[in-house]
Amino acid sequence: MTGSALLITDRDGVRTLTLNRPARKNAIDRPLWLTLRDTLTETGTDPSIRALVVTGAGGAFCSGSDLAAGDDTHPMYKVRLMNEVALLLHELPLPTVAKVTGVAVGAGWNLALGCDLVVATPESSFSQIFAKRGLSLDFGGSWLLPKLIGLQQAKRLALLAETIDAAEAHALNLVTWVVPQPEIDGFVDDLTDRLAAGPPIALAQTKALLNEGGDRTLREALAGEQRAQAMNFGTADATEAYAAFAAKRTPTYTGRWAAPRPSVNK
Known part of the structure; x- marks a missing residue:
């Protein structure tokens, strides 16, 4: 099943969701947030789906929420929709894997962190960019970061909005594996096959x-x-x-x- 902004591929019990807005480095606008919400809801009730991969098209994972999109929805409703997606991903009753190539920024990074396991390439980069946009953390970042790396490092990443590479993200336990670009597809396929074969x-x-x-x-x-x-x-x-x-x-x-x-x- 395909959609203009979200590609959905099923293979032997493994579903892959590919954010497909490469011209915007897969930034998520309101229609895509809605599609993600509906797709995750359906995925969680489909017993044939045993593992989920989230990735991005065009050499990027996700550059966050699309702030440039023309949308006059009140910010409260925008964030409420994002929160619904974050909770659905967190509570999905099956293993989830983020396959990160390129940038994972802001809500895009927290989308990856919301998955159970994260596989990245050495070229991947990560930033809690919110402070540079005059914003505070969202999409679960304020909850995820302290749990994963402790309060002090979480404050460092959030307050300074630094960009870090895959090696540092791995050292901080924010990436599970770093895999060379030519090998990441096969690595994730093998990983999710093992997860899908589990009870x-x-x-x-x-x-x-x-x-x-x-x-x-x-x-x-x-x-x-x-x-x-x-x-x-x-x-x-x-x-x-x-x-x-x-x-x-x-x-x-x-x-x-x-x-x-x-x-x-x-």
């Missing part, structure tokens, strides 16, 4: 537990883990994992609910 319910539970763990007490985290494991044991994947281990074969995970259903007498 979908268990991976969704693990992602949610990790996302929520930083804001919970140990007691609350343990209670969440208990509930998640009860759900996992109700799937066919738990039985399949043990059977595959015993047979020394690769498991095939479906996410199918296998717990016996109660009988109802009328």
